[in-house]
Amino acid sequence: MSNATKLLALAAAALGPVLVRAEPVVFTYTEAVYIDSKEGPLRSPEGVACDDRGALVVADTGNSRLVTYAVREDGVGAGTELKVPQLVAPVRVQLDPQGGTVVLDRKGSRLLRFDAKGAYVGAVEPKGDLPGTFAPVAFKLDADRNVWALDGAGRVVVLDPAGAVTRTLALPKGVFTDLAVDAAGTVYAVDAGQAMVWSAAKGATAFTSLSKSLKDEMSFPAYLVVAKGKLLIVDQVGHGVVVLGTDGSFQGRQLSYGVSEGLLQYPGQLCLTEKGDVFVADRNNNRVDRYTIAR
Amino acid sequence: MSSSIGILLALSLAAAPAAGSRAAPAQGKLKLKPGASGQVCLECHSDFQKLLQKKFVHTPVRAKDCTGCHSPHASEHGKLLAAEGGEVCLSCHSVTPAAAKSTHKPVAENRCRECHDPHASDAQFNLVKAGNDLCGKCHAGIVTAAKDAKFKHRPVVSSGCTACHEVHGSAKGATLLKADVPGLCTSCHKVDRPIFAQQHGGYAVGTARCTSCHDPHGSNARSMLRNNVHPPVAGGQCSKCHEPPGSPNKFKPRQAGMALCRGCHNQVVNAMLDKSRVHRAVTEGDSCLNCHTPHASSEPKLVKANLVAVCGACHGATIARQARSETPHAPMKDGRCAKCHDPHSSSSALMFNAKDSVELCGRCHDWQKHSTHPVGAKYKDPRNRNLTLECVSCHRAHGTEFKHLIPYATTTALCTKCHEQFRR
Incomplete structure (x- = not known):
């Protein structure tokens, strides 16, 4: 081995772990989804959900519909439209473990449930003692099919699969745009105004700040997901994805502004699979972008 | 006394005369000319003779002690100053209270010369201009409005800004006020007189924040109410929105949030809620009062403040981007966010109040007259099959x-x- 090679190997050994720490998640562009099976273009899609069985559901907000796709080894298949009168402005979508879908429709702030065949089941209405108006602005489903809703009344409301209110948790003052819950039951919420993440452990009665204000790192965080021991945050006005540790530490930023494939314009929701596929609802680019974070 | 304390005392006694009369031993040692600390400077800087004739001359200048502030040979700071900007001033002048609630920005940034001439002036305190004219250098909008107001606030006319504001820092109030509101106001306006209750519809507002309705600098509206008055307030119909003055919860609104506003603005509310994208500020928290004030405002449409501040409360990053921009966009710079966005609701993703950016931008920019680049629904963006070319394809x-x-x-x-x- 020459001296130069030895030096390079030494530098790689020394810098390798540093680089891995600084850039723990790397997005690599794969493909983009523009249309449904009838060549109908997506328009301002804000929501996207996916699972490990190859299902991909797009909340095609501007067209007031859902479009479902099958993700195969060779790419995303043709999309099937799901359009019902109850869908006016679908903005967030989640797949439940039984194959059903829950959609947040911004018009009227309603959570709508669809079964595994795509049939409309009904609106998710809280049952039990819940003061004030329930007007969800974001939500997540956990493994037990409980609905975790970020309510416009400044609280997190947890509903069991039957709709019964099982827990409420007041949010701090802020402009909260999304929440996420991990397998341990810790709930995270993101305040876009201060670019801060808050958390509450299972059983906690109040949120505490997890991160400091990350205004230098994020412009307007709009979506949050916990995956692979990280918090992935969609920075809608910053046109990118910010990666935080579950301790709130800033660990990197991926993607940037642009119109060409692999770039974002006002992204909305993001979903990812165990395999490392990531789909981003690229709202102002009228498409869904597919990336991989698998190494 | 221990030996070390003795040594320290001896050292400090030896040092004391040197600190008290800095120039004397140096003059001998450095063989300085008589008047080297300032009189000599005037041999070259003859224009200073004229300054010395001014009404107010800074003490070191009058004593011809130029070296009090300047280094005669070389300095790392402009004008051979002994320290950077106002730091020189702070070596003699301490102007802000220890626990200031508010500090004047130029003071906080050591920009003393914004207001003071360090050598001499015809205005007291070596001010560069006298009275409200000085404040008007930065606060022109307020000073001009106060001067032109139909209903003037007497202290502003007779004593100027300093009637109510401190100039450097205030330990008692925000915005440099000499005391907090309403305490400052009630030091002149007696709230226990029957006429006071009568003028306020029988409501006991003696402890309320006067400036939420009144403009303390003067106004064109009766009773010095802020220029844009909510019609029920102007008409003295307080109980249209509040419980009657004699009731136990007299200040409580008759209904909560948007429901109260709907009483008069039902059609407006219905129209805004009918669109697919309703601004969260409309429906959450204090609803209409997130952005509007219910009584009177200096801003049109009873908006709480300039839209840069109101919108910036949630969209700070966007406002900050504008501030950093190489080319400022006039509507945003001036706080006219509503020129392009509908602040209540819209069917467009970016809350535009037009069909698309071509129509929107075309309201101000006659691009059709100077550009031949194709834009519009007929032209696909070559980078993205789902986009057509619009103004925002190239501009942000x-x-x-x-x-x-x-x-x-x-x-x-x-x-x-x-x-x-054409890429190289």
Whole structure:
């Protein structure tokens, strides 16, 4: 081995772990989804959900519909439209473990449930003692099919699969745009105004700040997901994805502004699979972008 | 006394005369000319003779002690100053209270010369201008409005801004006020007189924040109410929105949130809620009062403050981007966010109040007269099959770090994003 090679190997050994720490998640562009099976273009899609069985559901907000796709080894298949009168402005979508879908429709702030065949089941209405108006602005489903809703009344409301209110948790003052819950039951919420993440452990009665204000790192965080021991945050006005540790530490930023494939314009929701596929609802680019974070 | 304390005492006694009369031993040692600390300077800087004739001369200047502030040979600071900007002043002048609730920005930034002439002036305290004219250098909008107001506040006319405001820092109030509101106001306006209750519809507002309705600088509205008054307030119909003055909860609104406003503005509310994208500020928290004030405002449509502040409360990053932009976009710079966005609701993703950016931008920019680049629904964006060419295909309306609101450093970099054949 020459001296130069030895030096390079030494530098790689020394810098390798540093680089891995600084850039723990790397997005690599794969493909983009523009249309449904009838060549109908997506328009301002804000929501996207996916699972490990190859299902991909797009909340095609501007067209007031859902479009479902099958993700195969060779790419995303043709999309099937799901359009019902109850869908006016679908903005967030989640797949439940039984194959059903829950959609947040911004018009009227309603959570709508669809079964595994795509049939409309009904609106998710809280049952039990819940003061004030329930007007969800974001939500997540956990493994037990409980609905975790970020309510416009400044609280997190947890509903069991039957709709019964099982827990409420007041949010701090802020402009909260999304929440996420991990397998341990810790709930995270993101305040876009201060670019801060808050958390509450299972059983906690109040949120505490997890991160400091990350205004230098994020412009307007709009979506949050916990995956692979990280918090992935969609920075809608910053046109990118910010990666935080579950301790709130800033660990990197991926993607940037642009119109060409692999770039974002006002992204909305993001979903990812165990395999490392990531789909981003690229709202102002009228498409869904597919990336991989698998190494 | 221990030996070390003795040594320290001896040292300090030896040092004391040197500190008290700094120039004397140095003059001998450095063989300085008589008057080297200032009189000698005037031999070259003869224009200073004229300054010495002014009404108010800074003490070290009058004593011809130029070296009090300047280093005679060389300095790392402009004008051979002994320290940077106002730090020189702070070596003699301590002007802000220890626990200031508010500090004047130039003071906090050591920009003493914004207001004071360090040598001499015809205005007291060596001010560069006298009275309200000085404040008007930065606060022109307020000073001019106060001067032109139909209903003037007497202290503003007779004693100027300093009747109510401190000039450097205040330990007692925000915005440099000499005391908090309403305490400052009630030191002149007696709230226990029957006429006071009568003027306020029988409501006991003696402890309320006067400036939420009244403009303390003067106004064109009766009773010095802020220029834009909510009609029920102007008409003295307080109980249209509040419980009657004699009731136990007299200040409580008759209904909560938007429901109260709907009483008069039902059609407006219905129209805004009918659109697919309703601004969260409309429906959450204090609803209408997130952005509007219910009584009176200096801003049109009873908006709480300039839209840069109101919108910036949630969209601070967007406002900050504009502030950093190489080319400022006029509507945003001036706080006219509603020129392009509907603040209540819209069917467009970016809350535009037009069908698309071509129509929107065309209201101010006659691009059709100077541009031949195709834009509009007929022209596909070559980078994205689902987009057509619009103004926002090349420009970002809230500003970028580059000129002409484009997102790339050069026009070439922008154009070759589509016209790839010309890429070098």
